[in-house]
Amino acid sequence: MQTPAYLTISVDDGHPLDMRTAELLDRHGLKATFYVPAANREHEVMAKKQVRELSRRFEMGGHTYNHLPLASLPDDQARAEIRDGKHWLEDVTGQPARAFCYPQGKFTARTVELVKKAGFLGARTCFFNRSELPRDLFRCGVSTHAYSHSAVIQVRHALLEANFKGVVDFFRVHKAARDWELHFQRAVAAVEREGGVAHLYFHSWEIDDMRDWAKLARAFEYAASRKELTRVTNGELFAICRSRQATDGSAAG
Numbered sequence: 717m718q719t720p721a722y723l724t725i726s727v728d729d730g731h732p733l734d735m736r737t738a739e740l741l742d743r744h745g746l747k748a749t750f751y752v753p754a755a756n757r758e759h760e761v762m763a764k765k766q767v768r769e770l771s772r773r774f775e776m777g778g779h780t781y782n783h784l785p786l787a788s789l790p791d792d793q794a795r796a797e798i799r800d801g802k803h804w805l806e807d808v809t810g811q812p813a814r815a816f817c818y819p820q821g822k823f824t825a826r827t828v829e830l831v832k833k834a835g836f837l838g839a840r841t842c843f844f845n846r847s848e849l850p851r852d853l854f855r856c857g858v859s860t861h862a863y864s865h866s867a868v869i870q871v872r873h874a875l876l877e878a879n880f881k882g883v884v885d886f887f888r889v890h891k892a893a894r895d896w897e898l899h900f901q902r903a904v905a906a907v908e909r910e911g912g913v914a915h916l917y918f919h920s921w922e923i924d925d926m927r928d929w930a931k932l933a934r935a936f937e938y939a940a941s942r943k944e945l946t947r948v949t950n951g952e953l954f955a956i957c958r959s960r961q962a963t964d965g966s967a968a969g
């Protein structure tokens with residue numbers, strides 16, 4: 717069976733500039749998942765009213781309550797962060813939060829268990845340069861971070877996270893592209909060829925810092941022009957992968 721080809725986008729941290737991102741996404745008819753914490757010491761977060769407004773057009777995913785790195789928290793606190801963030805978001809949006817994202821990409825095997833127990837369907841990591849269909853739905857990678865990392869940073873970051881496939885594919889798929897727009901286009905080309913998921917992820921505040929709004933608009937326009945790719949939210953992707961795995965499992969068994 718041929719591997720299907722998907723396009724998904726995720727936006728982290730719930731910054732008020734996400735409203736600007738949402739407008740751009742709408743203009744190109746793209747789906748996305750916004751991972752939103754209730755509070756964040758490092759960056760401003762949207763008002764509840766804005767979170768609610770976004771939830772009418774996009775998927776909203778859990779990103780803990782206070783945006784703390786879960787790997788370094790005691791179990792009780794990590795559990796509360798995951799659970800309270802989920803309840804807060806569901807309360808604000810009136811919809812179930814199915815997708816989760818680890819703050820700062822930090823997690824352990826124990827964190828994964830807590831996220832599963834909280835009732836999420838899957839979780840996004842910061843494993844870069846990954847465009848295959850996720851096998852482990854709680855360790856879902858991304859193709860491209862919309863930030864132009866040097867090759868040294870790309871490789872070091874991937875090695876630190878033991879993301880060895882990400883190191884290999886940084887060269888094989890992305891041809892060591894530094895420019896994130898080119899890096900993403902190469903992910904799209906690979907997914908059109910081999911199947912998988914072209915997954916663009918970013919922070920709206922980072923796009924603003926880099927003055928990359930025009931570039932983001934171009935990347936969205938390009939993504940929207942690739943008609944072979946099925947557009948999904950992160951949560952829809954998790955649900956699709958889960959049912960594929962169930963089918964494969966029953967076929968094999």
Ligand SMILES: [Zn+2]
Nearest residue numbers: 728729819820
């Ligand atoms: Zn974050």
